Every structure is written in C-alpha cells, then in structure tokens.
Amino acid sequence: MSTFGYRGPVSDRPFHHGNLRAVLLDQAETVLRERGIDALSLRELAREAGVSHGAPRSHFIDRNALLDALAERGFVRLADEIRDAVSRAPGDHARVLRAAGSAYLRFAVREPALLDLMFATKVDGPSGAVRSAAERLFDTMTGIMGVGVEAGAYDAGDVGRLTLLLSATVQGISALVTSRRIPTPQGEALVDDAITIFLAGVSAVR
Amino acid sequence: MSTFGYRGPVSDRPFHHGNLRAVLLDQAETVLRERGIDALSLRELAREAGVSHGAPRSHFIDRNALLDALAERGFVRLADEIRDAVSRAPGDHARVLRAAGSAYLRFAVREPALLDLMFATKVDGPSGAVRSAAERLFDTMTGIMGVGVEAGAYDAGDVGRLTLLLSATVQGISALVTSRRIPTPQGEALVDDAITIFLAGVSAVR
DNA sequence: ACCCGAAAGTAGACATTGACTAGTTTCTAG
DNA sequence: CTAGAAACTAGTCAATGTCTACTTTCGGGT
Numbered sequence: 170m171s172t173f174g175y176r177g178p179v180s181d182r183p184f185h186h187g188n189l190r191a192v193l194l195d196q197a198e199t200v201l202r203e204r205g206i207d208a209l210s211l212r213e214l215a216r217e218a219g220v221s222h223g224a225p226r227s228h229f230i231d232r233n234a235l236l237d238a239l240a241e242r243g244f245v246r247l248a249d250e251i252r253d254a255v256s257r258a259p260g261d262h263a264r265v266l267r268a269a270g271s272a273y274l275r276f277a278v279r280e281p282a283l284l285d286l287m288f289a290t291k292v293d294g295p296s297g298a299v300r301s302a303a304e305r306l307f308d309t310m311t312g313i314m315g316v317g318v319e320a321g322a323y324d325a326g327d328v329g330r331l332t333l334l335l336s337a338t339v340q341g342i343s344a345l346v347t348s349r350r351i352p353t354p355q356g357e358a359l360v361d362d363a364i365t366i367f368l369a370g371v372s373a374v375r
Numbered sequence: 376m377s378t379f380g381y382r383g384p385v386s387d388r389p390f391h392h393g394n395l396r397a398v399l400l401d402q403a404e405t406v407l408r409e410r411g412i413d414a415l416s417l418r419e420l421a422r423e424a425g426v427s428h429g430a431p432r433s434h435f436i437d438r439n440a441l442l443d444a445l446a447e448r449g450f451v452r453l454a455d456e457i458r459d460a461v462s463r464a465p466g467d468h469a470r471v472l473r474a475a476g477s478a479y480l481r482f483a484v485r486e487p488a489l490l491d492l493m494f495a496t497k498v499d500g501p502s503g504a505v506r507s508a509a510e511r512l513f514d515t516m517t518g519i520m521g522v523g524v525e526a527g528a529y530d531a532g533d534v535g536r537l538t539l540l541l542s543a544t545v546q547g548i549s550a551l552v553t554s555r556r557i558p559t560p561q562g563e564a565l566v567d568d569a570i571t572i573f574l575a576g577v578s579a580v581r
Numbered sequence: 582a583c584c585c586g587a588a589a590g591t592a593g594a595c596a597t598t599g600a601c602t603a604g605t606t607t608c609t610a611g
Numbered sequence: 612c613t614a615g616a617a618a619c620t621a622g623t624c625a626a627t628g629t630c631t632a633c634t635t636t637c638g639g640g641t
Contacts, residue, residue, distance in 0.1 A: 185607060185618060205498045212598060221620045223601090228618090232599065281496040287554075290487040292411045294555040303556055333557065334544075334569055341547025342540075348493075349500040350509055351539065363540055370576025391589060391636060418627060427591045429630090434589090438628065 190228040192218050197239055201282045211235065237296045240287045244302035247276050247287075248309040255313055262317045263368055269313055270339045270360040277343035278353055284343060310336050323371050331371060338363045396434040398424050403445055407488045417441065442492055443502045449489045450508035453482050454515040461519055468523045469574055475519055476545045476566040483549035484559055490549060516542050529577050537577060544569045 186192070193214050200209050211232055212222045229235040254272035255265055277284045287303070295303065314332045318325050339360060346356035392398070399420050406415050417438055418428045435441040460478035461471055483490045493509070501509065520538045524531050545566060552562035 189618080205496070210598065211600095220618095222598090223621075224619050226600085226619090230600095285491075285496045288550045290411070290491045290553045291555075300555075303554075307556075330565070330568060333551070333561075334548075334565055334572070337547030337551050337565065338540075338544040338569075339547070340550055341543030341545070344494045344546055344550065345539070345543050347496045348509075349497075349506075350513075355539075359536070359540055359543065362536060363544075366540070366573060366576035366580055368576070369579040370572035370574070373575040373579040374572055389636090395589080416627065417629095426589095428627090429592070430590050432590090432629080436629095 186218065186220055186224070189218060189220060189224060193225055193228065193235070194238060194242065197235060198242075198280075198283065201239065201286070202280055206236075206282050206286065209236075236286055237299050239283065240289070240295075241298045241302040243280065243283045243287045244299070244306045247273065248306040250276055251306075251313070252309055262320045262322050263364060265313060265316065266335070266364045266368070267361060269310070270335075270342075270364055271357065273339045274343050274346065274353075274356055274360055277347050278356075281347035284347060288340065307332065307336065322368065324375065327371075327375075331367075335364075335367055338367070392424065392426055392430070395424060395426060395430060399431055399434065399441070400444060400448065403441060404448075404486075404489065407445065407492070408486055411488050412442075412492065415442075443505050445489065446493045446495070446501075447504045447508040449486065449493045450505070450512045453479065453493075454512040456482055457512075457519070458515055468526045468528050469570060471519060471522065472541070472570045472574070473567060475516070476541075476570060477563065479545045480549050480552065480559075480562055480566055483553050484562075487553035490553060494546065513538065513542065528574065530581065533577075533581075537573075541570075541573055544573070 196214050196217055197209055200214070209232075211225050211229075215222045215225050218224075225235070229238065251269050251272045254268045258264055258268035287299075294300075311328060311332045314323075314328050314335070317323055318328060323331055342356050342359050342363065345351050345359075346353055351359070402420050402423055403415060406420070415438075417431050417435075420441075421428045421431050424430075431441070435444065457475050457478045460474045464470055464474035493505075500506075517534060517538045520529075520534050520541070523529055524534060529537055548562050548565050548569065551557050551565075552559055557565070
C-alpha cells in the first residue's frame with residue numbers, strides 16, 4: 170500500500186492513511202457483527218488498520234464517538250434498505266408495509282449488535298447526528314405510511330401516530346428476535362400478523 | 376498474607392461480608408440507573424461494598440455474570456410490577472391490558488439501562504437463568520391475555536401469538552421512549568393507541 | 582468436640598484499554 | 612512559499628477485568 174511513500178517512517182506505509190475514518194468504521198462494523206460490542210476496541214481497530222493507537226483520535230474523540238458514528242450509519246443504511254425493499258415491492262398498501270417490516274427485521278437479524286447500539290439508552294440522550302439520522306429513518310417510514318392515506322387506509326392527521334406505532338411494533342419484534350426470545354421465522358410471521366391486525370384495527374377504529 | 380497477624384483485618388469488619396452478592400446487585404442496579412452501564416465496574420462495586428477487588432469473583436465469575444444476574448432480576452421485577460398493576464386495575468379486558476402496558480413503560484422509564492440489558496444482544500444468546508426469567512415474564516403476560524379468551528376477545532389458540540405481538544409492541548414503544556426518540560407522555564399515549572388498535576384489529580380479523 | 586473440605590475473601594500480578602500529551606509529518610489555503 | 616491546521620506517532624497514566632496463590636471462616640459428618 171505504499172503507492173507513494175518514498176520517505177515514510179520505518180515502514181513504507183505513508184504517514185497519512187488516506188481514509189482512516191471510513192476504514193475504522195467498516196472494521197468496527199465487522200467486529201460488532203462478529204464479536205459483539207464488548208470486543209470493539211479502538212486500539213485493535215488501529216492495529217488492524219496499520220496505524221498507531223492514537224490515530225483514531227483524529228477522527229473520533231471518544232470510543233463513544235465511534236459508536237455514535239456507527240449508530241448513525243446504521244440508521245442511514247436501515248432507511249436505505251427499507252426504501253429499497255418498498256420500491257421493489259409494488260402492490261397494495263399491506264404488501265408495501267410487509268416489505269418494509271420484513272426489511273427491518275432482516276436488518277436486525279443481520280446486524281443485531283448494531284441495532285442495539287442504535288436504540289441504546291445513553292445517559293444524556295442520543296447525539297445530534299444520531300438523533301437526526303433516526304429522524305430520517307422515521308421520515309422514511311412516514312413516507313411509506315403516507316401512501317396509505319391516499320389509498321384511504323387512514324386519515325392524514327393520524328399518520329404520525331400510526332407510523333410511530335407500527336415502527337415501534339416492528340422494532341419490538343426485532344428485539345425479541347435479536348435477543349433470542351423467539352426464532353427468526355417466528356419473528357417474520359409476527360411481522361405479518363402485526364401488519365394484518367394493525368390495518369384491520371385502524372380501519373375498524375376510525 | 377498475615378500482615379495483620381492473627382486478628383481480623385484492620386477494621387472491625389468481619390471477614391465474611393454476609394450478603395455480598397445481594398449488596399453488589401443492589402449497588403450495581405443503582406449505578407446502572409444513575410450512570411449507565413459503562414460506569415459499572417466490578418472493582419468500584421467491591422470498593423463501595425468494603426471488600427477487596429477480588430471478592431465479587433466468589434459470586435460472579437465474570438462481569439458478564441453480574442450483568443446476567445441483573446437482567447434476570449429485572450425480568451422478575453418487571454413481571455411482579457405488571458402483575459401488581461393488573462391486580463390493582465380491575466375492569467374490562469382493555470383496561471387490564473392498559474394497566475399492564477403502562478406498568479411496562481413505567482418500568483422502562485425508571486430503569487432504561489436495565490431494560491437495555493434485559494434485551495441486549497449477546498453473542499451466544501441469553502444465559503439459561505436470563506432466558507427462563509424472560510419466559511416467566513412472558514408467562515405472566517400470557518396469563519393476563521388469557522383472561523381475554525374467557526371474555527371472548529380472542530380464541531384460545533391465538534393467545535400465544537397475540538401475547539407475543541402485544542409484548543413486542545409495548546417493548547418497542549419502551550425502546551422509543553428510553554432511547555429518547557419520543558417523550559414519555561407520547562409513549563404513554565402510544566401504549567393506549569396500541570391496545571385500542573390491537574383489540575379492534577383482533578376482533579375484526581377473526 | 583473435632584476435623585476437614587468447601588465457600589468466601591485478601592492481595593498481588595498482568596495484559597489491555599481509553600484517554601491524554603507533546604512532538605512530528607503532511608496537507609492545504611492564502 | 613509559507614504558516615497553520617490536520618493527521619499521525621509515541622509515550623505515559625490510571626483503571627479495569629481476570630487470574631492465581633493464599634488465608635480465613637463456615638458448616639456438616641463423625
């Protein structure tokens with residue numbers, strides 16, 4: 170990797186890594202996925218990136234800052250995946266919701282520790298970046314639900330509340346699955362049930 | 376290490392603490408509540424209990440074992456509180472469910488870090504003790520829901536699934552509140568909405 | 582009453598880690 | 612070209628979890 174380092178330190182590695190921040194985040198995500206949050210060490214990340222143990226500090230003031238960045242990226246990716254799944258699944262509103270919920274659960278199963286991080290209780294609440302990334306996810310969900318208004322599934326004034334409710338439900342099911350309270354297939358069935366009952370309930374109540 | 380001769384330690388503190396395990400758990404719970412999980416240190420707990428830093432090892436082989444014990448106690452207490460709230464709130468089935476959901480959310484707000492712990496993703500799944508404590512909570516919920524069967528709210532064969540669904544929903548709402556995505560009062564309103572829609576949906580679907 | 586093993590606790594050691602600091606190298610804007 | 616900022620190195624420190632060897636106390640069986 171010494172493309173141009175005609176005069177690096179001891180090794181031929183250039184002084185500046187180039188994109189250390191992104192590499193650290195990627196590696197951290199892998200560690201999180203494979204060995205859990207307790208195994209996530211700044212020093213180990215630095216070692217594997219081939220930089221000194223102090224280098225990460227230029228990009229993340231704290232271990233916590235690294236975790237926040239991971240959570241933020243998590244929200245962005247989750248929103249992307251949900252949008253993707255929805256766009257790939259045209260059809261009636263129920264089908265769309267199922268696709269969204271299913272994508273959410275898939276993400277949870279693939280990245281359980283990351284999801285934990287995303288909804289972790291912080292002493293002083295979430296950082297600004299995490300909060301706004303979470304809000305963007307919520308906006309995505311709201312957009313999906315909004316289609317139901319046009320389809321006559323619910324009133325425009327209720328979309329916010331109902332989006333929150335359905336999101337919470339899917340998040341709760343995901344928590345049951347990732348904490349191994351129920352197996353994944355049962356979680357998937359539960360998502361379907363949830364959406365069926367949700368839609369029936371909403372239309373019955375109003 | 377007979378630096379202090381044949382007598383006990385310098386202080387008049389007896390060699391055996393007496394109920395160190397319980398004291399450690401209580402203190403740990405307080406730390407968890409007030410300063411979060413990152414501030415939870417075995418050595419600090421030992422210091423404040425007035426024992427050596429190795430003493431906790433007699434009761435908890437690991438920091439993880441301590442956390443498991445906390446999670447287990449958390450499930451037991453949550454189940455107790457829900458039973459309590461339900462017993463104190465007679466009335467129709469909807470009211471009972473609201474009392475249960477409300478108690479769940481109150482617990483979550485009071486002990487957010489503990490709830491995180493209870494549903495944390497562990498690399499190798501929950502320990503046996505945690506798992507069975509969680510199952511006892513689920514049994515409690517099932518019992519509450521079972522009353523609805525007699526009241527004709529749902530079929531006996533659906534109780535398991537529906538209990539899971541409602542539990543997940545309340546857990547998800549709690550996660551939204553403890554992660555500061557929504558304020559507590561909104562969470563409370565959401566629990567009410569959830570139960571209303573749930574009951575309406577269930578009776579509409581079957 | 583005694584003994585002996587198990588349980589509970591002490592103390593010391595060790596590697597690892599997060600965090601901080603001072604100094605060095607590279608980049609970049611003016 | 613240069614000055615200052617950004618990125619990185621290297622050293623240090625206190626704290627922690629974990630392990631081990633040892634000591635004290637407890638309690639049951641004879």
